[in-house]
Amino acid sequence: MEEVALPGFLQTGKTLCVSNMQGDMLLQVTETSARLLDLTTPSLPSSLLSEWVSAQGSRVTVAAANSSQVVLGLTGGEVVYLELNTSQKTLEEKSRTRLEHEVSCLSVHPLQQQPQQQQSEQSELREAGGEDGMKVEGNAETAAAPSSASLVAVGMWTDMSVRLLSLPTLEGRHRCELGGDTQARSVLLTTFQDDHHYLLVGLGDGQLASYPLAFTG
Numbered sequence: 381m382e383e384v385a386l387p388g389f390l391q392t393g394k395t396l397c398v399s400n401m402q403g404d405m406l407l408q409v410t411e412t413s414a415r416l417l418d419l420t421t422p423s424l425p426s427s428l429l430s431e432w433v434s435a436q437g438s439r440v441t442v443a444a445a446n447s448s449q450v451v452l453g454l455t456g457g458e459v460v461y462l463e464l465n466t467s468q469k470t471l472e473e474k475s476r477t478r479l480e481h482e483v484s485c486l487s488v489h490p491l492q493q494q495p496q497q498q499q500s501e502q503s504e505l506r507e508a509g510g511e512d513g514m515k516v517e518g519n520a521e522t523a524a525a526p527s528s529a530s531l532v533a534v535g536m537w538t539d540m541s542v543r544l545l546s547l548p549t550l551e552g553r554h555r556c557e558l559g560g561d562t563q564a565r566s567v568l569l570t571t572f573q574d575d576h577h578y579l580l581v582g583l584g585d586g587q588l589a590s591y592p593l594a595f596t597g
Contacts, residue, residue: 386569388417388427397443399450403466405429407450408510409443414450414462416471430470444486444532449547453483459534461550477550485566488531488547491593492571512580535564535577542567542581556591560584569593 385391389408397409406417416430434440434454442453450462450471457479457580462471531553534543544553558564558581566582576592 399445401464402447407445411439432471444488449488451486451488457481474548475550484537484563485535487533487567487569488529491568491577533567533569534573535567536564
């Protein structure tokens with residue numbers, strides 16, 4: 381194993397996120413931009429295909445991505461959603477919203493659905509072990525490509541909560557209160573055993589909280 385330099389990949393400054401994208405492309409997110417690189421032409425002086433740049437005075441503090449979607453948390457509590465246009469090989473901003481507090485962590489991991497679940501449904505979020513469900517207004521995952529997510533989890537620094545926002549609109553779906561005085565430091569939307577969906581929250585004190593995400597129609 382040896383270190384190599386990738387043309388177009390910024391070597392200076394802080395890299396917040398790197399992800400493989402559809403169509404042999406690579407994403408690099410820095411504090412000021414989201415850069416889309418072409419992996420099929422490594423011999424060219426620069427393989428930069430597309431770049432989203434933050435506004436002056438605004439800085440990216442956290443980022444998450446899958447193979448076709450990117451979510452950025454900016455200073456001031458702003459959240460920006462980008463989508464990959466595979467035919468044009470560009471990153472396109474689809475929506476943005478501003479929350480009350482700074483963002484601590486993000487997850488845009490797609491939830492895997494069984495065919496019978498891939499319909500417009502109502503969903504609810506229940507705390508692990510709890511008897512009462514908390515409804516999340518809006519539609520659940522639809523029959524989109526497996527690489528596409530319809531939810532993003534957003535951890536907050538100040539109010540000890542995790543928000544679920546819809547994609548592509550970034551409309552609020554649910555606010556999960558963590559309790560205590562420890563913020564979420566990492567979050568993950570994931571699926572166990574095909575149809576058991578969870579929101580996993582890593583807390584600043586080392587604890588892991590899990591919240592089953594159930595879809596009912």
